[in-house]
Amino acid sequence: MAKQIHFNKASEMPDVSTSLGDMDWNKTGAWRTQRPFYEDKTPPCSVACPVGNDIAGFIQKIAQGDVEGAWNLVKEENPFPGVCGRVCFHPCESKCNRGRYDEPISIHGLERFVSDFASSLGRKIKKGSGARKEKVAVIGSGPAGLSCAYHLTRLHYEVTVFESSSFTGGMLRIGIPSYRLPKEVLDREISEIETLGVEIRTGIPLGEDLGLDDLRDYQAVFIATGAHRSRGLHIPGEKGRAVLSGLDLLRQINLGKHVRLGDKIAIIGGGNTAIDVARSVIRLGKRATLLYRRSREEMPAFEDEVMEALEEGVKIRYLVNPIRIGQIDGLKRLECLRMELGEKDESGRRRPVPIAGSNFFIEADSVVIAAGEEIEVSFLPRGMERRDGLVLTERDGSTGVKGIFAGGDLTSSQRTVAHAIGSGKKAALAIDCYLRGKDSEEAIRQILIGEGPAISIFRYLHPDERPRSPHVVTFEELNMDYFEPSKRRREPRNPIKKRIRGFGEVTSTFPEGIALEEAERCFSCGRCNECENCYVFCPDASILKREGIFSRQVDYDFCKGCGICFFECPRGAISLQEEAR
Amino acid sequence: MRKTEIPVSENLGRGHLACAGCGAAVGMRLTLKALGEKTVMVFPASCWSIIPGFWPYSSLRIPVVHAGFVTGGSTASGVRAALDIRGDHEALVAVWAGDGGTFDIGIQALSGAAERNEDFIYICNDNEGYMNTGTQRSSATPLFAWTTTTPVTRPNENPKKDMMAIMADHHIPYAATATIAYPEDLLRKMEKAKRIRGTRFIHLLSPCPPGWRIPSERTIQVSRLAVRCRVFPLYEIENGISYTIQEQSRAVPVKEYLKLQGRFSHLTDQEIDRIQERVDDEWQHLLRKARC
Secondary structure: OOOOOOOOOHHHOOOOOOOOEOOOOOOHHHHOOEEEEEOOOEOHHHHHOOOOOOHHHHHHHHHOOOHHHHHHHHHHHOOOHHHHHHHOOOHHHHHOHHHHOOOOOOHHHHHHHHHHHHHHOOOOOOOOOOOOOOEEEEEOOOHHHHHHHHHHHHOOOEEEEEOOOOOOOOHHHHOOOOOOOOHHHHHHHHHHHHHHOOEEEOOOOEOOOEOHHHHOOOOEEEEOOOOOEEOOOOOOOOOOOOEEEHHHHHHHHHOOOOOOOOOEEEEEOOOHHHHHHHHHHHHOOOEEEEEOOOOHHHOOOOHHHHHHHHHOOOEEEOOEEEEEEEEEOOEEEEEEEEEEEEEEOOOOOEEEEEOOOOOEEEEEOEEEEOOOEEOOOOOOOOOOOEEOOEEOOOOOOEOOOOOEEEOHHHOOOOOOHHHHHHHHHHHHHHHHHHHHOOOHHHHHHHOEOOOOOOEOHHHHHOOOOOOOOOOEOOHHHOOHHHOOOOOOOOOOEOOHHHHOOOOOOOEOOOOHHHHHHHHHOOOOOOOOOOOOHHHHHOOOOOEEEOOOOOOEEEOOOOOOOOOHHHHHOOOOOEEEEEOOO | OOOOOOOOOOOEOOOOOOOOOOHHHHHHHHHHHHHOOOEEEEEEOOHHHHOOOOOOEOOEOOOEEEEOHHHHHHHHHHHHHHHHHOOOOOOEEEEEEEOHHHHHOOHHHHHHHHHOOOOEEEEEEEOOOEOOOOOEOOOOOOOOOOOOOOOOOOOOOOOOOOHHHHHHOOOOOEEEEEEOOOHHHHHHHHHHHHHOOOEEEEEEEOOOHHHHOOOHHHHHHHHHHHHHOOOOOOEEEEOOOEEEEOOOOOOOOHHHHHOOOHHHOOOOHHHHHHHHHHHHHHHHHHHHHHHO
């Protein structure tokens, strides 16, 4: 009864002063000077993810016990959760707000769990429908190429992937040892991409059997041939016998080929390839020593892997630079200089400076050079600009040649699986825009995660989804009163002795119960997960439940703007702004 | 964090006249969710004499009897008797009084009713002063707190009266403390009280943004800190002797509670230390009672 009551005469009044109506006519919303409103924001983890995974989204699904829903959500952005959950360097975790409170969420562990658990349920991806008439060719079946092909198929294009070698997966297969990424996991995720409708043709190298002229049937081409040429050291003796390139050695080991190596192996380099080589040869029963010209701090290899390598018996000698590879009595003899750290160089790391006259010798049966990889340029079409050993592209992956896009290691010095997957995804979006005659810059801007650079294809496909502010939620915006300190769950790890006996996986996937506990630690920064605090604490009963993209709504007729809902929201999913009057 | 489940029924309507961020409004809304619509409430003079709205309106969806300041206990006794005479033993009678109407002005009527073990729930909505009339001191006002009658030049030298101990000594079947930051605890205690016959006493701490000089959005936080700092421990007393404490995992220094409130902004470090000592002593005292 939202109306006021009038008595015309005293006789109309009740004998006892009894109330006759409610107060709904009294719109207390008029008192308000500040207005709370529901506004989903961007969690820091997903901004840090080069793939653009909806991390808080899928973790909340796990916490609700909906692992299949989590898998669906992950697969919206990333065809390789099983791969990424194992080998990604998880920059998301270093930005996790929980790290400021106790320890970051094991995001990689949960991503891996989702992939493995879904496959154990026999969860299969649905075949896409090639409704659009344009065809797209993808050169290279590494993470960038397959990510592009996957997303293009989801955008209803017919996609063919051309792979020069006889196997798929690119660097994921030849560059990453199976103790980090079992081949079954890779095979499983590639076969899901094929199930979706992507055709992969192996054994067709670009340049030899396949010229760009042969691709006239395709309206767009994405080139992601990677960086597979080992960089040399340019020192005397590096071309000699028993001197191997790190990548070549890894390729042989990873493809299960027999390798001939001596007992004592010296590995030159400090990157991930060097560490992978060292840990692989340890598993072949050899002794491995890494020679790195700077110190541990400057090492580009990921910290966790350096640690595991040391545990497994890899020796690392820092501040050592080989200048000549000689031979003595069937042994390799490396002449080295001791180094010291000087001023910072353009990479921001301290430059190694040789100490004059510090020459000394290291002996080894075999020498492996793992000093980085370069791109192959010979087969690239004319008109594609290159600089500093990379193919130059626009932000959307387009090259100087119309209809040709490029991505992955070919175009970026950030050579991680996640960056490759992200660049393939962005190119898929750009190719869609190109073929539809749309402005890709504008399309990218619409679906950036936070301020970018990662994008959300899910939001491209579902523009009506709940809007999300680009504001990245800080730790200070969360209400820690609602969270009890808890330990980060760690994936079970095989004992060292067992690890070095073979190429079995070092860690194992979270059991379901542990994954659920870990998922429950997530703050769900900026993302309402219907904890009900706003509803429970509203003094004015002005939080209404409703159906729709927001399950709650503020009743502005009565909300007095006290701000309790804003302050008590544990995750910063409610904003408060001054009332414009 | 776990989702908080509370009943969806609303017996407090909108358009009421509580200040923005009113702790007593949160308290009433939660309380009525637990007590349900078959409840008659007696309001001796307090904030809640004003909040429901003015005649001929009421934002409450239950019958309310407004009563004189002194008469919470006696009016409720009469309402109970009248209902019983009419054969309505199902309807619940509850008193909602302020700390003034409980600790000071209404203590005689309450004590009399408790001594007779009258069958009602007495809820003391404690905002630690006469807030409705502009923040005067009551015997529930804490040590050293500012009010208009205990200005900074003449601070309140008397510690808060231990109302729970007084009620326990009446040997009533159930007495409990509760506060709005712990809604599940509050609902559980109200529901438990509802199932018991005889006089039940709920001491409900409700922070008051204007009276305590806190921003309106901090009401719940201050309520939570009152418990975490052990200024207002959550506990139950059955039959006046059996104590159960709802202990909190995180105890924080009382300073964290005091520094949020303008009514304590004048405190010296020594005064804060004295408050902390008192809080610690009272906590030990409570623990001893709970152990024996």
